[in-house]
Amino acid sequence: MIKGVKFSDRKLYGPEAVTPFGIAVTAQMYAGKDFLSVTVNDKKVKLFNSKKLTISDALIIYGFDAENLIGRSGRSIACTVNGEERRFRGEFGKAAEIWLDGKPASLDTALSFGNNITVVPAQNGRDASVKAHELIPDYCSSSVILNGNPVDTSTIILVNGAQVSADTEIKDGDIVQYSRIKTLGDLLEAAGFTETECEITVNGMKDCGYDYLLKDRDVVTCAERSERSTYSMTGITGQVGEDKAEADTDADDEAGTESDDGIGTEAGAVPETGISSGPDEWFDVTVNGKTVSLKRSHGRHMFVDVFNYIDFDLTKPQGTIELRLNGKPAAFTDLIDEGDEIEISWRK
Known part of the structure; x- marks a missing residue:
């Protein structure tokens, strides 16, 4: 029931x-x-x-x-680092x-x-994030002393043609270039020294080659080879004195000789030539068809220094910057000389 x-x-x-x-x-x-x-x-x-x-x-x-x-996965970042395409993916999302x-x-x-x-609820992945110094495998912050003056040998980072700090956030499409003074040869080249002109010591040692890797706070000294110049001048002066002694055997020993115009000079003295031995203060290059004067410094100028003398705003990119030096593609760290032909433009 x-x-x-x-x-x-x-x-x-x-x-x-x-x-x-x-x-x-x-x-x-x-x-x-x-x-x-x-x-x-x-x-x-x-x-x-x-x-x-x-x-x-x-x-x-x-x-x-x-x-x-x-x-959803986070957004990726694509950029160019010293001409190489790099991509950084965003974080994967969580279901x-x-x-x-x-x-x-x-x-x-x-x-x-x-x-x-x-x-x-699901969680979206974070967008890709990368700082400028993370793109550089051997990024370094350092300095050395060259002839008593501090020289910054840290890595130089340029983003879209403008120098930035190490912690700058990289954005999608950025063009990144970097360089730094690594070796003793790099330092001397940037400063305009050559091995034949100078006697080089690093921390008091003379046996360091051009491939020596600089360390933070290294002390580098470049001294002119004055001993060699003095030796050569002494030899020349001595030879002149011997020849004149043979020619004037009947003359008394005197400190000086009389020239054709009657003006006396001391033996061994170097006559004045009236030619200045110092370099000109300015030199000229051509930038986009116009002559630009750059002030000389102890070291050689790099391409990037030109922007200090021209009206070209790197902070407002209008495409991809193109650099050419004497008709060939160039980088911001290329060295420039007097008379160089420089071209700078935006490629859209």
């Missing part, structure tokens, strides 16, 4: 009683359950119980944003986490009455 059900007709026996009883039992079991009630992130949700329901059905009724189910009654589940997991659903 089914509780609460009365039947006043004749009793049913055998197979004819199975169908009515089955319908009655089913109706009793699902009485009041036309809707399925579940909890989504602590909020009650009712679904029409007309099919096999899954977590995805519950999230639709809840109003969960589908974009919060799959995390949403779905839990059913405290256990991992998926969107297709079937639901039953009273289930508790928890969804942790």
